Amino acid sequence: MELVKWKYCNPYSNQKYSATRSFQICGRQVLINQLPEEDITLDSNTGNVVWDGAYVMCKYLENVYNWDKLKDCSPPQATCLELGSGTGLAGLTAWLKGVDVYLSDLPTKTGLLESNIATNRHIVTAQNSIQAVPLDWYLISVFILFAT
Numbered sequence: 001m002e003l004v005k006w007k008y009c010n011p012y013s014n015q016k017y018s019a020t021r022s023f024q025i026c027g028r029q030v031l032i033n034q035l036p037e038e039d040i041t042l043d044s045n046t047g048n049v050v051w052d053g054a055y056v057m058c059k060y061l062e063n064v065y066n067w068d069k070l071k072d073c074s075p076p077q078a079t080c081l082e083l084g085s086g087t088g089l090a091g092l093t094a095w096l097k098g099v100d101v102y103l104s105d106l107p108t109k110t111g112l113l114e115s116n117i118a119t120n121r122h123i124v125t126a127q128n129s130i131q132a133v134p135l136d137w138y139l140i141s142v143f144i145l146f147a148t
């Protein structure tokens, strides 16, 4: 367990429901498109805006997580799969850190991920890949249940 410094009154909270938000991550400006105009309820459109937890995860991945651990993986080029990516901010941070990334969400929700990949594609010159994929985690759990 590790701690990330976090002030609840974070400097980005005033943009929470803007169409676009800007974050400084790994020395780059990451622009995130949001869809705040759609109704956001407990069971619909929750991924249309960046959650505070995603920003905390970014700062953890940026400043705390030991990426050297992945060098010992086999194959050595690690691939990251983010589940329930929403706007994709956390996965985009892993991509900035140099790994190949799949951002995933429900099939009806991958359009926002694709737009955020396109918006930020130019900020990384390295060859590691990033793509949006439709993935319903309930279907994965059924698959794991029947495969084990």
Ligand SMILES: C[S@@+](CC[C@H](N)C(=O)[O-])C[C@H]1O[C@@H](n2cnc3c(N)ncnc32)[C@H](O)[C@@H]1O
Residues within 6 Å of the ligand: 045, 046, 047, 048, 049, 050, 051, 052, 053, 054, 083, 084, 085, 086, 087, 088, 104, 105, 106, 109, 135, 136, 137, 138
């Ligand atoms: C609370 S939001 C968090 C979004 C993003 N990770 C963040 O922190 O900003 C939960 C996300 O999980 C997605 N989700 C909900 N049910 C899902 C399911 N069965 N399979 C995959 N994703 C799902 C939603 O579409 C939404 O993007």
